[in-house]
Each structure stands twice: as structure tokens, then as C-alpha cells.
Amino acid sequence: MREFILYSRNGVTSSGFSIEDLPGSGGRMDLVCRCIISALWISDTLRENTRIYVSLNGPPTPPVSLLFDGYKLKKISPDERNVAIWIKKALEYSDIAADIWTETHDGIYISKLDFEALLDEVDGTNIYVLDERGENIREVEFGMTPVFVLGDNMGLPKDIRDLLEDRFGKKISVGPKSYFSSQTVTLVHNELDRRIER
């Protein structure tokens, strides 16, 4: 089992955004979609062993969290527009979302959990924080259910970084360049694919 948590600073928290303008009206929802695609699909097959949580912290009513579960997902095609449509449908439930998960479609869930609460949902002893200054991922030993935390194009805010430090999140790096969040997800998956199946 592999889990990702994406912290999106400006990802909007209502369904009012435009599918025709994901970067602007969605608060870089294009980036969120690409991360979900990288996390859950390889060559049109779902990665059933993977989940991705998205912590949305943009207007109008942050926080909202989404969960896409590769094991349960159905009928979703891996292109930005299609994934965005499903996010939009999920966000129609943001008014009634609570501190427990509401399933809005097979394998898609919404809640009002904040980022810290997401850390309580996962295996807190196996947290890896994607950071350009972290240890080379190729040298890192992973636990059985690793959780990978990454930020959006603006990176993780200081309070979130401090929180991850308190939780003993280990900083790891996927390479000498500053990659897109979705590219980072791909590089993490590939490294794990090359080891014993998790």
C-alpha cells in the first residue's frame, strides 16, 4: 500500500470553478488533477494499491479534503478534464462535508478534515516529505505502507513543514531538479516499483 498527501494551498473548496479554467478559477486544480492521475494510473490501469489525499486550502471554505482510492475507483478516465469533473462533483458536497468521509462516487470521498487530521488517517510512522534538499530517494529504505507528502507549485507552507517535522516526516528528494508535483509522484512510484512490490 502506498499513500500520497498533496497539500494544495489555493485549490478551491467549492464546486464553482470552471472546467475551462482549472489553473485560474480552480486555484491550480490542473496540478491537482495531474497529481491524481500520476498517483493512480499507469498505462490506463489503476494502481489498486494506492490512495491519494488532497488537502484543499483555497477559497471559499477551507479546509476540504478529498480522497481518491485506486482500489475502488470506477469509470474515470485519466485526463485532466475528466478528473476535474469528478472533483467538481465531489465539491458539490462541500457544504455537508464533515469530519468523517462522505463517498461521492465509487472511490472518491470528501471531508472537512484539515491537513493535520489527514496525518492521523495514515500510518504516522512512515511519513516521507518530498523536499529538494532531502535524502536521495534511491538511497532510502521505506516501510511497508509509506506515506508521501508533497506540496503544490508554491511548495509546503512553513506551518505545515513544522508540523511534518514534529511528526518525524523524513525529507526525501527525487532528483537534482525542481519537478512538478505530478512528476514527483511518478518518480516516487517508479522507485518503489523497482523494489519489492508494496
Added chain:
Amino acid sequence: MREFILYSRNGVTSSGFSIEDLPGSGGRMDLVCRCIISALWISDTLRENTRIYVSLNGPPTPPVSLLFDGYKLKKISPDERNVAIWIKKALEYSDIAADIWTETHDGIYISKLDFEALLDEVDGTNIYVLDERGENIREVEFGMTPVFVLGDNMGLPKDIRDLLEDRFGKKISVGPKSYFSSQTVTLVHNELDRRIER
């Protein structure tokens, strides 16, 4: 310098496709867009040392080739919809495209060159073909201007594979899974990023 050539079996060759339906009406133009994004951007910066050629072989008038040059590209944002809009604009020139390149926007070119002619455009002594059964990329020594050839979701057709064999294309693999073409591009870049800058 790094170059990619994407062979798209069904990518349409006129501008008549719908931005709202890139997978269907565009002949998996969503995949083409994601490959271009993976090839030319990292974290909102252009990879100025990279070019990607796309060989479109779908209806109505194949072949058409596109070239996106990271060194010259301007004013394009790296999301599927935006890249698709620029492809559509380029394909408006498909009727007048010829065996030489026509620049349709800064860093975007169109021609009637077929896949084989694209191989004549690049450094033919440094061709690497992405193939699941190829040599592990982490073990491969690359020349100074490597050219990476990859297929779309349907893989490379037999005649193209034969052609690449005739040209001494070396088969390389990015890992033990079958990845999206765009994920493959990311994995190739990362491996080169980790070596001496090319």
C-alpha cells in the same frame, strides 16, 4: 540537448477536434499534450535543452509532424487544455504544411514529414527506443544528444519498430511496469538530470 519523438497512432491531423474531448475527438490528444508538458517543463520552468517531435498519424490527412522547441517556446502554460489549444492552432496550417517546417507560434512548428523523415532530422547515431523489454535505463550510457522514441497508449506499430531496428535504435526500459508515455518521458529526464548535464 535532449530530443523526444512521440509516435501517435491516432492523433488527428486537422484542427477540427474538440478541446472538450481530447481523448475521443482528438485521437488521444490528451496523451500528446501530457507528453509535451512532461518533456518541456519542470516546475513551471521550460527545459530549454529539450525538443519534442510528435508524429501524428490519425485522420484526416496523415502524416503530420509537430515540433515543440523548449528553447524558443513562449507564453504557453503547462496544462493539457492550453497545450491542446496551441496544437489546434498549429493544425490550422496542416493544409499548407510541407516537407519543411512552418513556425506557427514561437517554438511551435508543423510539417508533413513522416516518422522516418523525423529520424533523419535528429542525431541518428543516438536513438533510444522506450520498450518494456529494453535494457534498464539506469545501466545505459548515453551519447551527448540522445533521442528518445516512444509510442502512445497502443505502443509502436510493427513497421515503426522494424524501422527503428534498421536504424540501430537501442531498446531501453524505465522500469518494471507499463507506464504512460508522459510518465516515461519524466523518468527519462530524471535519469539524465542525475548525470552530467546535457
